[in-house]
Amino acid sequence: MPKLAESVPSGVLAGALRLAFGLPAPLRRLITGRPITVDGQRLHPEAQLLLRLQQLSGEDWRTTTPAENRLALSRSNQLVCGPIIDGVAVRALSAAGVGARFYEPTNLPPGSPLLVFYHGGGWVSGDLDSHDNLCRFLAVESGVRVLAVDYRLAPEHPFPAAVDDARNAFTWATEHAEELNVDPRRIALGGDSAGGNLAAVTALHADRAKPVFLLLFYPAVDATVRRRSRELFGQGFFLTDEKMDWFMDHYAPSRDTHTDPRLSVLLAEDLSGLPPTYVATAGFDPLRDEGEAFAEKLAEQGVPVVLRRHPGLFHGFANILGVGGVFREAVAEAVGSLRTGLALANAQQDVPDTA
Structure with missing residues (x-):
């Protein structure tokens, strides 16, 4: 089965992503889970939410072939770059x-x-x-x-x-x-x-x-x-x-x-x-x-x-x-x-x- 990131248009995923970031803070925390701290630094909640949503969607910056890597980066950027x-x-x-x-x-x-x-x-x-x-x-x-x-x-x-x-x-x-x-x-x-x-x-x-x-x-x-x-x-x-x-x-x-x-x-x-x-x-x-x-x-x-x-x-x-x-x-x-x-x-x- 195709991953969610491949089967749903980028525009729809981008809208869903913005919707997730607009959720009340308690709901966002439910999605992200416990705070992540490494080397004395805490991952910012917005950064943690984005990584978690990327994981859930199956979106990944692949390293299989250059062509697929370029396509994956293009799709990833379309989700987060915002309106022109x-x-x-x-x-x-x-x-x-x-x-x-x-x-x-x-x-x-x-x-x-x-x-x-x-x-x-x-x-x-x-x-x-x-x-x-x-x-x-x-x-x-x-x-x-x-x-x-x-x-x-x-x-x-x-x-x-x-x-x-x-x-x-x-x-x-x-x-x-x-x-x-x-x-x-x-x-x-x-x-x-x-x-x-x-x-x-x-x-x-x-x-x-x-x-x-x-x-x-x-x-x-x-x-x-x-x-x-x-x-x-x-x-x-x-x-x-x-x-x-x-x-x-x-x-x-x-x-x-x-x-x-x-x-x-x-x-x-x-x-x-x-x-x-x-x-x-x-x-x-x-x-x-x-x-x-x-x-x-x-x-x-x-x-x-x-x-x-x-x-x-x-x-x-x-x-x-x-x-x-x-x-x-x-x-x-x-x-x-x-x-x-x-x-x-x-x-x-x-x-x-x-x-």
Whole structure:
């Protein structure tokens, strides 16, 4: 028999999900069960409810084949991304041969900052559609134009294809800033999970123009070490230990590549040239500890960095804009950091050179 998640239209399931989140608190607690506490952190009730409903529906982010994994992620995102956010014009374009989608908030004047954004999905899944509402949210709430990059996916295009596409798209954006109506001096990079990896790697290896800010949601930054958070949260919290191995086996099957800083950016000796950075991690995420180790290394090397752990959330929270409130609040906090970082970059550029 097909699972409930496969036999019921996504729109119906999404409506049922919103209905469940609207139930009185005592009923929600009956569904979720006892509070979950690990490593001194309590899973937020909204996060626990979502995981429990995912379990009951049979919805899962599968690791059987890349095609099924992509379909499962697409369905999962449709359930939680929420209604399409208005107030932004969207168009497709090509960035040096790399597919992309450009977001322009309504009535935003020319000369705004630009956020080049790389979607997550383990370098195997995810696309422009899976992160469409997140990019809309970032554009509208930050007051910036956003260029979402549709980099090539593994296993059809293994490492370093995604790295090359990410870098080429960023370079293209800096060279075509005028026609995009953006300020070439205020271009930021951002991404979630695998996309956070690509953003950090692109910033590290940028040749000429450099990004002025990094916005990273739970980035993957080290393929060489199994940290404690992977042992603690590798099962039952959306991103699993099995999935992480499966993604890496498809993206970088040769272990010889795992120490390459274009994959394990945390291993780069010199990170001091990176711009001010905001790193958001989730308490119940296998990637938590490596993201926080990255932030700590940035601070040690003199890079202005804000590390924000959301202790009650799990991996992937940036896409959950349609149910509950805690997930959206976490993304809104990152938006505030992006706005501040871009404003400071603008102020620094306006200071006259007295040398």
